Amino acid sequence: MKHxxxxxxxxLFRITRAYCILCPVYRGEGVILxxxxxxxxxxxxxxxxxxRIEITPEFLEELIRFFRGIGYEIISLDRLYERLNRGKGTGRPFVCFTFDDGYVDICRNALPIFEKYNAPFAVYVVTTFADKSAVLWWYMLEDLVLNHDTLDISIRGRDYSFKCPGHDQKEGVFNRLRSVLMELPQAQVPEEVKALCAPFGIFPEQYTDQLMSWEQVSELSRHPLAIVGAHTVHHYNLRMLSTEREVEWEILExxxxxxxRTGRKVFHFAYPFGSRQEVGRREIEVASRCSFHTAVTVREGAIFPGHKRHTEALPRIEITGRHQDITLVDMRRCGTVSLMRNGFNRQVTL
Ligand SMILES: [Zn+2]
Incomplete structure (x- = not known):
């Protein structure tokens, strides 16, 4: 209802362009995408x-050109930290480009675009992704569902039988399987999906070429335009971990x-998933003890000078495949969505 x-x-904001009125109050100093x-x-x-987690190279270029066109400065996370902490900056509004997880297309498709525009960006790497030991079970399940019109499977001894000849039915089956798996302890999900998919000839090794290797992470960390940040070892929902010690290990390790692996200090962190369901006070307190300069969530919001005291929980504007629309980005950088989601509160933290 609220949504x-x-x-x-x-x-209404979009049609009337009324969001332009709010912009001076809600846009803050800039945004992290x-x-x-x-x-x-x-x-x-x-x-x-x-x-939904994929945008096209064309849209990435459009984003860069849009922000430059309206006078925004594209800055790195290091510059953002300096700007927040020491008030250093040009005074122009800024935008930071960040990418979570460490998929190889950031090296192949995004890096050449950032080089073309001489613009900085950051990638938050999951270390089991770079190890190639992560099981990309969401892509395995996608292939399982897309390649079969009927499925008779068993999860933890419980049998499931699905008929899914049409695409909408496949979406439904995927979501059903995912919610069944999400009920399990997080560490068990990869093994469960492996067992589920093996009889259909779907194996984790078929998917690891989508991930950056340690060599690529290391090369990226030496690139003058790129910053490599941390994004935990396993990409678990940190809030579901039972002890503070486990949360700390995921982050610090x-x-x-x-x-x-890179020989470079890591000063920036992104919480896995990053919404309120996965990041609470405990996770933020733990991350604040891990010597990072900045840590980001996906709470929607712009950056204000007061975020200087909250660099361990900076909001971002999450750009997804569903939101490849410059007018919508324009509205969001003005704070239109944030003010509604956060009860007219400008400075979003926890
Ligand atoms: Zn992530």
Whole structure:
């Protein structure tokens, strides 16, 4: 109900361009954009919750040109930290480009674009991704569902039988399987999906070429335009971990591994998933003890000078495949969505 209401208001803002009035009050000093993958559109049918983390190279270029066109400065996370802490900066509004997880398309498709525009960006790397030991179970499930019109499977001794000849049914089956898996302890999900997919000839090794290797992470960390940040070891929902110690290990171990592999200090962190369901006070307190300069969530919001005291929970504007629309980005950088989601509170933290 609340979401439907927000959608109507956003549509009204868009048609009337009323959001321009709010801009001076809600746009703050600038924004951090949060993205995942940059891949060209493909003809192949996809499961929406997977394709939503992909934007096209064309849209990435459009974003860079849009922000430069309206006078924004594209700055690195290091410059953002300096600007917040020491008030250093040109006074122009800024935008930071960040990408979560460490998919290889950031090296192949995004890096050449940032080089073309001489613009800085950051990638938050999951260390089991770079190890190639992570099981990309969401893509395995996608192929399982897309390639079969009937499925008779068993999860933890419980049998499931699905008929899914049409795409909408496949989306439904994917979401059903995912919610069944999400009920399990997080560490068990990869093994469960491996067992589920093996009889269909779907194996984790078929997917690891989508991830950056340690060599690529290391090369990126030496690139003058790129910053490599940490994003935990396993990409668990940190809030679901039972002890503070486990949360701390996930964060600190990923920082240590990246520093060892790249020979460079890691000063920036992104919470996995990053919404309120996955990041609470405990996670923020733990991250604040891990010697980072900045840590980001996906709470929607712009950056204000007061964020100087909250660099361990900076909001971002999450750009997804569903939101490849410059007018919508314009509205969001003005704070239109943030003010509705956060009860007119300008400075979003926890
Ligand atoms: Zn992530």
């Amino acid at each position: 439907a209401f927000i959608r109507i208001i956003i549509r 949060g993205m995942h993958r940059v891949v060209p559109n493909c003809e192949k049918p996809r499961i929406a919750s997977n394709s 990923s920082k240590r591994l990246i520093e060892t």
